[in-house]
Amino acid sequence: MHLIRMELENFKSFGGEVTIPLEEGFTAITGPNGSGKSNTLDALEFVLGPKSTKSLRASNVTQLIFNGGERGRPAKHMTATLVFNNEPDETGRRRLRIDSDEVSFTRTVKLGRKGAPISAFRIGDKPSTATEMRRVLAEAGLRAGGYNIVKQGDVTSLATMTAYNRRKIIEDVAGVTAYDDEIRKSNTQRKHVEHSIETIGILEDDQKNRLKSLSKEREQALKFKQFQDDLDASRIILHQSRHRNRSEDVELLGEERTRYMGEIDEIGSQVTEGNKSLLSLDEEMVRVESEINEIMSGDAKQLLETIRQYEIEMETGGDRIADQEEAIDLANSEAE
Secondary structure, three states: OOEEEEEEEEEOOEEEEEEEEOOOOOOOOOOOOOOOHHHHHHHHHHHHOOOOHHHHOOOOHHHHEOOOOOOOOOOOEEEEEEEEEOOOOOOOOOOOOOOOOEEEEEEEEEEOOOOOEEEEEEEOOEEEOHHHHHHHHHHOOOOOOOOOOOOOOHHHHHHHOOHHHHHHHHHHHHOHHHHHHHHHHHHHHHHHHHHHHHHHHHHHHHHHHHHHHHHHHHHHHHHHHHHHHHHHHHHHHHHHHHHHHHHHHHHHHHHHHHHHHHHHHHHHHHHHHHHHHHHHHHHHHHHHHHHHHHHHOOHHHHHHHHHHHHHHHHHHHHHHHHHHHHHHHHHHHHHO
16 A cells, blocks of 8 residues: 655654655665654654554653754644555555545644643544544554564564564564454454343343233232222222111101101190190189188088097097007917
8 A cells, every 4th residue: 555645744853844755666764863764654653553652762742742953942733644545446446445546644742731732633634533543544454563664673573583473474464463353353242242142131031030920910919909999889889878878867867857846746735735724623623622611611610620530539549449459469379
């Protein structure tokens, strides 16, 4: 895959804007010490996404910003852009899954108010993320730390390493390892999915058992509700019956009360008539007694008193005779 050019701004020793064209077939950068060979490779690796800035010979990303050199002013931001040729091949396939003949990948770092670094990523003119940029590059076999970039000493290392390690490097350069990573990720995801399916199955069984239990509880609740409704209906009927009976009793009592009140009125009338008759009799008795008193006045009255005196004496004599007879009986009893 052809890297057309590199566009740098304030990256390490490159103050200001610098464009480095890379003609097709260009494979090596040479030059005297201090000419920027290593910084050029650092810029290339920086965009590809290194795991650590230590591989770029810097403790943090702020040290990648142009420090001003001996006479210049330190910059507050830095930008590195890689522009790749993405023209379709004979089959019409593009190496990068972006519908453009040229694709640029840009990484920017600027200093915040307190000097903290702020990173930004772009694919073409669209904002992106570090993860998305690495994934798109990896699909084309481009990644930091790979043998897309061969530094000083790597050739000797390749010549002395084992065949197995050399094969791994060739697979890495060919982009096979990227697919291996995807396969490993897919297998890991598959295991997670299988575990999730197993967990879901267990949960499903638990839910089914719970559903059966809830169904039984629902049936019992419905039966209880039916019993409760029947009980309420029976209570209503009983209450209505009692109310109806009480109404009948009240009506009957009312009739009896009316009858009794009639009898009371009748008895009252009879009492009134009786009182009138009694009063009349009292008056008659007074009149008769008055007549008797008139008759009894004089000799008749004296005769009546004499008769009463004789009656008293006769009663007294009778009592004496009875006493003497008891005494005689007692004496006879003692004599025997």
